[in-house]
Amino acid sequence: MLNGSWSVTDGKGALQTALALLNDAGDPGYRALRPTLSDLVTLPVAERGQHVDGIIAATRQAVDPEVPDEAVAAEVRRIVGPFLMEESVMSLPSTLPADTVGWDTARALRILWMAHGAGCITEQDAEPLVRGALDITRQAHGSWREHADGFIVGRTQWCETIDEGSFEYVGGMAIALHHPESPWVTTPLR
Numbered sequence: 001m002l003n004g005s006w007s008v009t010d011g012k013g014a015l016q017t018a019l020a021l022l023n024d025a026g027d028p029g030y031r032a033l034r035p036t037l038s039d040l041v042t043l044p045v046a047e048r049g050q051h052v053d054g055i056i057a058a059t060r061q062a063v064d065p066e067v068p069d070e071a072v073a074a075e076v077r078r079i080v081g082p083f084l085m086e087e088s089v090m091s092l093p094s095t096l097p098a099d100t101v102g103w104d105t106a107r108a109l110r111i112l113w114m115a116h117g118a119g120c121i122t123e124q125d126a127e128p129l130v131r132g133a134l135d136i137t138r139q140a141h142g143s144w145r146e147h148a149d150g151f152i153v154g155r156t157q158w159c160e161t162i163d164e165g166s167f168e169y170v171g172g173m174a175i176a177l178h179h180p181e182s183p184w185v186t187t188p189l190r
Contacts, residue, residue: 014121033055
């Protein structure tokens with residue numbers, strides 16, 4: 001799985017890939033459009049699509065003129081698109097998280113977990129990155145709930161759609177947030 005999904009073939013590659021995810025955690029496009037998205041999600045889903053051209057135009061005004069119009073429009077559609085889907089009201093939070101770092105920190109931790117399970121790295125190798133992921137999470141999110149919402153939004157934007165996996169992750173996050181033995185229940189984020 002490490003090699004197929006991440007082109008990671010050894011412990012050094014796993015550590016480098018996890019570190020890269022942590023260094024670039026979060027989606028700058030999401031952060032920039034979050035205020036607009038927060039307004040958009042207050043509307044019924046059927047009305048949201050009619051605002052996309054206006055969001056593209058406003059974004060075009062704020063972005064470096066060197067960036068092609070097509071690139072601006074594609075980025076806005078990537079970020080806004082999932083929120084236009086009917087399924088968004090069942091799978092995406094109505095109060096948007098401050099950031100999507102939850103998705104990237106979770107992917108970094110998954111890589112470390114798989115590399116450790118495969119015997120490529122030790123706990124001592126992974127520990128600084130695990131602590132780094134927790135620090136990034138604490139800086140970006142005020143609660144485990146917000147972290148979970150950041151994960152869900154980040155995954156959805158990475159996939160650019162809401163799929164069956166979206167609902168599976170929402171269910172898994174609900175369990176992690178409420179199960180009495182979950183680290184998210186037993187360990188405060190702050």
